[in-house]
Amino acid sequence: MKEKATSFDIAHIAGVSQSTVSRALNNSPLVNLETRQRIQQIARDLNYKVDKNASNLRKQKSNTIALLLFEDPTSDDSMINPFFLSMLGSITRACATAGYDLLVSFQNLDDDWHAEFEDSNKADGIILLGYGDYTAYRTKLAQLEEQGTHFVRWGAHDENHPGVSIGCDNYQGGRDVTEHLIGLGHKTFAFIGDAQSHAPEFQARFMGYQDALKKHGLLCANHRQFNAISTEDAGYEASQLLLNEDNLPDVIVCASDLIALGVLKALRQTSFRVPEDVAVVGYDNIPVSAFATPALTTVRQNTKRAGELLVTTLIKAINKEPVEDYLMPAELIVRQSCGSK
Amino acid sequence: MKEKATSFDIAHIAGVSQSTVSRALNNSPLVNLETRQRIQQIARDLNYKVDKNASNLRKQKSNTIALLLFEDPTSDDSMINPFFLSMLGSITRACATAGYDLLVSFQNLDDDWHAEFEDSNKADGIILLGYGDYTAYRTKLAQLEEQGTHFVRWGAHDENHPGVSIGCDNYQGGRDVTEHLIGLGHKTFAFIGDAQSHAPEFQARFMGYQDALKKHGLLCANHRQFNAISTEDAGYEASQLLLNEDNLPDVIVCASDLIALGVLKALRQTSFRVPEDVAVVGYDNIPVSAFATPALTTVRQNTKRAGELLVTTLIKAINKEPVEDYLMPAELIVRQSCGSK
DNA sequence: CTGAAAGCGCTTACAG
DNA sequence: CTGAAAGCGCTTACAG
Structure with a gap:
C-alpha cells in the first residue's frame, strides 16, 4: 500500500504551489486552464483524493x-x-x-x-x-x-x-379509504391503531375515518377502537380483543399495513373469511401488502x-x-x- | 444559534490548558480524576461535542x-x-x-x-x-x-x-431445496436464473440443484435452464419462454425469490395451479416470500x-x-x- | 499529572 | 493568474 498522496506531492510534481493545486482541483477559474488540466491529470494519475476531514474542517461544512x-x-x-x-x-x-x-x-x-x-x-x-x-x-x-x-x-x-x-395527508387518507368502504355498502366499523395525541399520524387517520362515518350517520354509539402500535403482533393481539366481542363489524380499518397483517393472521385462525365475512384495510402500501391474502386495500404514501x-x-x-x-x-x-x- | 464551543473555550473556563481538556474528554487516566470530571461537566453544560473533522484529521482515522x-x-x-x-x-x-x-x-x-x-x-x-x-x-x-x-x-x-x-453456501442451498423436491416425488425440473460465471451465486445454486438431480438420475437430456437476473420482471419473462415449451415440468426452481414471484405471476395468468400442476421454489427468504400465494418454499440466508x-x-x-x-x-x-x- | 508546541491536509483571504 | 501564510480544532509526542 503506497502512502496516500497529498496536495503537496502534486504541487511538487507539477512545479506549482500547493495553493494552486487546491484551486485547480476545485476547478477554480482563477487558475490557468492549461495548468488546471495538467494538475488534474497528475491527481488522476496518483489516484489522489482530497482529504475530506481536512477540507471539511477548513470549510466548516461536511456535505x-x-x-x-x-x-x-x-x-x-x-x-x-x-x-x-x-x-x-x-x-x-x-x-x-x-x-x-x-x-x-x-x-x-x-x-x-x-x-x-x-x-x-x-x-x-x-x-x-x-x-x-x-x-x-x-x-x-x-x-x-x-x-x-x-x-x-x-x-x-x-x-x-x-x-x-x-x-x-393522514386525515384525507383515513377519510378516503372509509368513504370507499361505505360506498361498498359496509355498515359497521372498528378501528385498530393508537388514536391518541402521542401518535399524531394514526390519530389523524382515525379522525378522517371517524368523520367519514359521522357524515354518513354510521358512527354508532358502541363504536370500537383498539389501541395498537404499528407491528404485526400488536395487530394480532388487538384482534383477539375484538374477536372476543359479541359481534364482528363489517370492516376492520387498521392504522397501518403491519397492523392489518396481524389482523389477517388472527382471522385466518377463525372461521371468518376476508373479505366475505369481514373486510380489512391497511395503510402505507408496504411491499408485502400487495401479496397478502387477500391482497390488502390500503393507502399509499x-x-x-x-x-x-x-x-x-x-x-x-x-x-x-x-x-x-x-x-x-x-x-x-x-x-x-x-x-x- | 450560539457559537459552537471548542476545547479552548472549555480550557478557559476550567482554567487548564487545552491539551488537558482534550485528554480529559478522551478519558485519559493521565488526567487527575477530579479535574477530568470537572472538565466533562463543563463540556456537558456547554453541549460541547468534539469536532470529528478535526479529530479524524489528526488521528487519520474516521471510525x-x-x-x-x-x-x-x-x-x-x-x-x-x-x-x-x-x-x-x-x-x-x-x-x-x-x-x-x-x-x-x-x-x-x-x-x-x-x-x-x-x-x-x-x-x-x-x-x-x-x-x-x-x-x-x-x-x-x-x-x-x-x-x-x-x-x-x-x-x-x-x-x-x-x-x-x-x-x-449457495451450492448447499441449491442442493437441499432440490433434494427436498425430489423427496416429494417430483420428477421433472426446470431452473430459472442466470447460471454463468458472471453470476457466481446463482451459478452455485444451479450446481447444487444439478448435482442433486444427477444423484437421483433425474437430470434428463432435455433439461431446461432459462437465464434471468434477480427481478420479478425477469422471472415473469423467462416464464413466458418456459410456458411456450411443449410440456410443463413438475417443478420450477428459481435462483431467487424475486424471480419466483415473477413466475407465480405468470402462472396465475394460465390455468396451471401452484403447487398442484407445477411447484415453484425461490431463494433468499425475502419478507414478501412468506406472503406470496401460495407461500414460497425458499432458502434462507x-x-x-x-x-x-x-x-x-x-x-x-x-x-x-x-x-x-x-x-x-x-x-x-x-x-x-x-x-x- | 500538566502545559507548550507541532502538525494532520486542506481552503482562502491577502499580496503581488 | 500565482504564492506565502494563516488557521480550521483537534491529538499527541515532548518536556517538565
Whole structure:
C-alpha cells in the first residue's frame, strides 16, 4: 500500500504551489486552464483524493446528511419498519444527486440524541424518520431547534411543532379509504391503531375515518377502537380483543399495513373469511401488502417523492433558504381485502 | 444559534490548558480524576461535542464504515434489492455497537468507484453489497486490493477472488431445496436464473440443484435452464419462454425469490395451479416470500448474522487483524409452493 | 499529572 | 493568474 498522496506531492510534481493545486482541483477559474488540466491529470494519475476531514474542517461544512431512524422500543431488534425502509432508496439517491453523503443510524427514542452528528460537524443536517411517542419526541425537537440544528422530519403537520416536516395527508387518507368502504355498502366499523395525541399520524387517520362515518350517520354509539402500535403482533393481539366481542363489524380499518397483517393472521385462525365475512384495510402500501391474502386495500404514501422532498428541503434549510411544511396527498389503493359491491 | 464551543473555550473556563481538556474528554487516566470530571461537566453544560473533522484529521482515522450497494443497471431506480435491504438493519446496529458510523451509498456498477470513501478518509473501510456482473466486478475488487483499501463483500466464496468475503453456501442451498423436491416425488425440473460465471451465486445454486438431480438420475437430456437476473420482471419473462415449451415440468426452481414471484405471476395468468400442476421454489427468504400465494418454499440466508459478520470482519481488517472468508450454512424453509406428499 | 508546541491536509483571504 | 501564510480544532509526542 503506497502512502496516500497529498496536495503537496502534486504541487511538487507539477512545479506549482500547493495553493494552486487546491484551486485547480476545485476547478477554480482563477487558475490557468492549461495548468488546471495538467494538475488534474497528475491527481488522476496518483489516484489522489482530497482529504475530506481536512477540507471539511477548513470549510466548516461536511456535505453530509445524517439519517436518524428512531423506533419504538418494542420493535424487533434489527428490523426497520418497512415503510421507512422504502424511503431509503430515494433518500440515498437524492443525496447523491445533490452531492451529499448519507450517514445512517438508529436512534433509540429514549436515547440522548442531541443532534450529535451535526454538533460534531459530521453532518450538516439531520433527517428524522420514525413513528414514536410524540410527546417525548416533541421535547427533543424543540431542543434541536433551540440549538440551531438543521433538521427535517417525516410526520404529521402540526401548527406549533418545532422544525419543518414533510408528511402525507393522514386525515384525507383515513377519510378516503372509509368513504370507499361505505360506498361498498359496509355498515359497521372498528378501528385498530393508537388514536391518541402521542401518535399524531394514526390519530389523524382515525379522525378522517371517524368523520367519514359521522357524515354518513354510521358512527354508532358502541363504536370500537383498539389501541395498537404499528407491528404485526400488536395487530394480532388487538384482534383477539375484538374477536372476543359479541359481534364482528363489517370492516376492520387498521392504522397501518403491519397492523392489518396481524389482523389477517388472527382471522385466518377463525372461521371468518376476508373479505366475505369481514373486510380489512391497511395503510402505507408496504411491499408485502400487495401479496397478502387477500391482497390488502390500503393507502399509499408516495415514499419516493417523500425521500426526495426530505432531502431537498433539508438542503434548503442548510443553505438558509426559507422552508416550509409540505403535505402530500394520500392515494387510495383498492385491492381485494375490502370486498366489492 | 450560539457559537459552537471548542476545547479552548472549555480550557478557559476550567482554567487548564487545552491539551488537558482534550485528554480529559478522551478519558485519559493521565488526567487527575477530579479535574477530568470537572472538565466533562463543563463540556456537558456547554453541549460541547468534539469536532470529528478535526479529530479524524489528526488521528487519520474516521471510525466510519462505508456501505456500497451496487446494482444491475436494470433494477428500478429507487428500489434496493429486498434481500440486501434486510441486512441493513443488522449492519447499522453492528456498526453502532462497534462505535462506527455508517455511510450508505448506491454505486452504479459501471461507475468509477475507486474506493473514494476510503481514499478521502471519510471511511476506514468498505462493505460491498450487491449482485452484479462478476466479471466487471472482479477487476474493481483487484484494484481496491491493490490500493490497500479495506473491504469486505457479501458473496460467493472463490478461491482466487480478491479480498475477503462473507457468504452463504449457495451450492448447499441449491442442493437441499432440490433434494427436498425430489423427496416429494417430483420428477421433472426446470431452473430459472442466470447460471454463468458472471453470476457466481446463482451459478452455485444451479450446481447444487444439478448435482442433486444427477444423484437421483433425474437430470434428463432435455433439461431446461432459462437465464434471468434477480427481478420479478425477469422471472415473469423467462416464464413466458418456459410456458411456450411443449410440456410443463413438475417443478420450477428459481435462483431467487424475486424471480419466483415473477413466475407465480405468470402462472396465475394460465390455468396451471401452484403447487398442484407445477411447484415453484425461490431463494433468499425475502419478507414478501412468506406472503406470496401460495407461500414460497425458499432458502434462507441469515441476513442478521451476515450483517454482523460483515461489520466485525471489516473492523478486524481495519485493525490489521487476520481475516478470512466465511461461509454460512443455508437453511431450507418449506412452505406451500413446493407441494407436499 | 500538566502545559507548550507541532502538525494532520486542506481552503482562502491577502499580496503581488 | 500565482504564492506565502494563516488557521480550521483537534491529538499527541515532548518536556517538565
